[in-house]
Amino acid sequence: MKLTYYITTPIYYVNDVPHIGHAYTTLACDVIARFKRLDEYEVFFLTGTDEHGQKVETAAKNNGVNPKEFVDKVSENFKKLLNYMNFSNDSFIRTTEDKHVKSCQKIWEKLLSNGNIYLDKYSGWYAVRDEAFFSESEIVDGKAPSGAPVEWVEEPSYFFNLSKWEQKLLEFYESNEDFISPKSRRNEVISFVKSGLKDLSISRTSFSWGVNVPNDKDHIMYVWLDALTNYLSACEYSNEENDEVFKKFWPADIHMVGKDIIRFHAVYWPAFLMAADLPLPKKIFAHGWWTNEGNKISKSLGNVIDPFQLVDKYGIDQIRYFLLREVPFGNDGDFSNSQLINRINSDLANSYGNLFQRVVSMIFKNCNETIPLKPNKFNKEDSTLINSIKNSLNDYRSLIDEQKFDQYLKNIWIVVSNANKYVDEQAPWALKKNNFERMEVVLFTLVETIRQISILLQPFIPDTAKKILDHIKIPYDQRKLKSVDLILSGNIKISLPNPLFPRI
Ligand code: ME8
Numbered sequence: 001m002k003l004t005y006y007i008t009t010p011i012y013y014v015n016d017v018p019h020i021g022h023a024y025t026t027l028a029c030d031v032i033a034r035f036k037r038l039d040e041y042e043v044f045f046l047t048g049t050d051e052h053g054q055k056v057e058t059a060a061k062n063n064g065v066n067p068k069e070f071v072d073k074v075s076e077n078f079k080k081l082l083n084y085m086n087f088s089n090d091s092f093i094r095t096t097e098d099k100h101v102k103s104c105q106k107i108w109e110k111l112l113s114n115g116n117i118y119l120d121k122y123s124g125w126y127a128v129r130d131e132a133f134f135s136e137s138e139i140v141d142g143k144a145p146s147g148a149p150v151e152w153v154e155e156p157s158y159f160f161n162l163s164k165w166e167q168k169l170l171e172f173y174e175s176n177e178d179f180i181s182p183k184s185r186r187n188e189v190i191s192f193v194k195s196g197l198k199d200l201s202i203s204r205t206s207f208s209w210g211v212n213v214p215n216d217k218d219h220i221m222y223v224w225l226d227a228l229t230n231y232l233s234a235c236e237y238s239n240e241e242n243d244e245v246f247k248k249f250w251p252a253d254i255h256m257v258g259k260d261i262i263r264f265h266a267v268y269w270p271a272f273l274m275a276a277d278l279p280l281p282k283k284i285f286a287h288g289w290w291t292n293e294g295n296k297i298s299k300s301l302g303n304v305i306d307p308f309q310l311v312d313k314y315g316i317d318q319i320r321y322f323l324l325r326e327v328p329f330g331n332d333g334d335f336s337n338s339q340l341i342n343r344i345n346s347d348l349a350n351s352y353g354n355l356f357q358r359v360v361s362m363i364f365k366n367c368n369e370t371i372p373l374k375p376n377k378f379n380k381e382d383s384t385l386i387n388s389i390k391n392s393l394n395d396y397r398s399l400i401d402e403q404k405f406d407q408y409l410k411n412i413w414i415v416v417s418n419a420n421k422y423v424d425e426q427a428p429w430a431l432k433k434n435n436f437e438r439m440e441v442v443l444f445t446l447v448e449t450i451r452q453i454s455i456l457l458q459p460f461i462p463d464t465a466k467k468i469l470d471h472i473k474i475p476y477d478q479r480k481l482k483s484v485d486l487i488l489s490g491n492i493k494i495s496l497p498n499p500l501f502p503r504i
Helices: 020-038 054-062 067-084 098-113 162-175 183-194 223-228 244-249 259-275 307-314 316-326 337-366 380-390 393-401 405-426 428-434 436-457 462-471 481-485
Strands: 004-013 042-050 091-094 117-127 132-134 151-160 254-258 284-287 290-292 333-335
Touching: 004 020, 004 244, 020 042, 020 067, 020 254, 020 284, 020 290, 020 307, 020 316, 020 393, 042 067, 054 067, 067 091, 067 307, 098 117, 098 223, 098 259, 151 259, 162 183, 162 259, 183 259, 223 259, 254 259, 259 284, 307 316, 316 337, 316 405, 316 462, 333 337, 337 405, 337 428, 337 436, 380 393, 380 405, 380 436, 380 481, 393 405, 393 481, 405 428, 405 436, 428 436, 436 462, 436 481
Parallel strands: 004 042, 004 254, 042 091, 254 284, 290 333
Antiparallel strands: 117 132, 117 151
């Protein structure tokens, strides 16, 4: 039986158009999902939209339409981004779907019957932009810690007994060191929990755009309990007839989120799950924040980076590569056009693109348009190059499991650069005159190295990797991670390639 892997993005609020931040999180998940598929896991890669709550209701009002009409329209923009960025999600969940509503009600009933919900009255601050409650002591200069405006709320509310789970959460973090990554986030969450947890208001009565609380028509569920439950709904938690999908994929292997929503995922979510007797996800990874040329990205500053425009201007693989290569995943990053152009020109056009171009052109011109047959003997330089990836496949696996995308790419580019050096040192154009056989060995070694590099690059730059593997006629069933260990047999007819990455 295949190993399974369940990976999720946050579900995005449909109050706004998708921007580079949303594309970034989903891209990271896409790369992991594609890598795991290459490594022969059965993957379930989920993304979707968060469509309830006061923020979305207000956005609909401001647009002069009813909430359902509004969410139907805006969630389409997020679906469009998936195609544009070449994302390979297996499912797209919308919180307005029936099966999700059923899941929310199912987990609510479970929390209630386990004695973890009680009715009381909430009075305190609420920030609609964050969809979060704040106590007096958390308010800074009349605002939420994120800078979002707050309003005073006083209404009847159901509460989840979060305080009861404080010790259990701390024990869980202690015995599952990797549950919260990176380390800095883990420390932040642990000290938040140690500072004391208060019970959490989990229903609202002052507006109606949400999931109804079972058996109490005055209340709708707090949008974060609703939203987090999407991870269960999508794998059929509410399907009473067939629990196979749920059993197969739950608990999730990783919930990928931005650092802004770590508390909801690493504190509230595991507490809800413990309280509902459900297994906990294996990892929450909170990545950093993008700014635009040094400034916070915001609509009011008018500097939102539109992923659709970026892809149109620079190309899909160029953007995918840049976002994951430029900034160590987990750190904050600054988006700069000049850095983007540098990366495209130096890493993609001059190094990888040029390696492919020159090697295939030399074969085309000098070897009768045919990749030479696999030689019987390689010298030390040839073997070093050919084995550099083969010998470190497990390192690449670990780098993906640790979400170190930039390091993964750096390692590959060391091989790209070694291959370019090898071309210069071996000088196949000179061998052509005095040692034709040796020239064939050198060119074979280079295409074989390109084959391995391109297999490993499929998750990051799928279109270009496919172009290359198609060009050298690698069969589809030999593009798996384990296929790196094979070797070309050669005698493959090839054509002259077009440049892969035009210089900018
Ligand atoms: O929080 N840099 O949705 P949301 C990096 N619906 N990532 C960014 C970013 C930036 N400047 N801006 C946004 C919600 N993101 C809830 C989630 S999950 C059960 C519910 C990314 O539309 C990042 O992943 O506000 C962040 O966590 C997410 O978008 C917030 O998306």
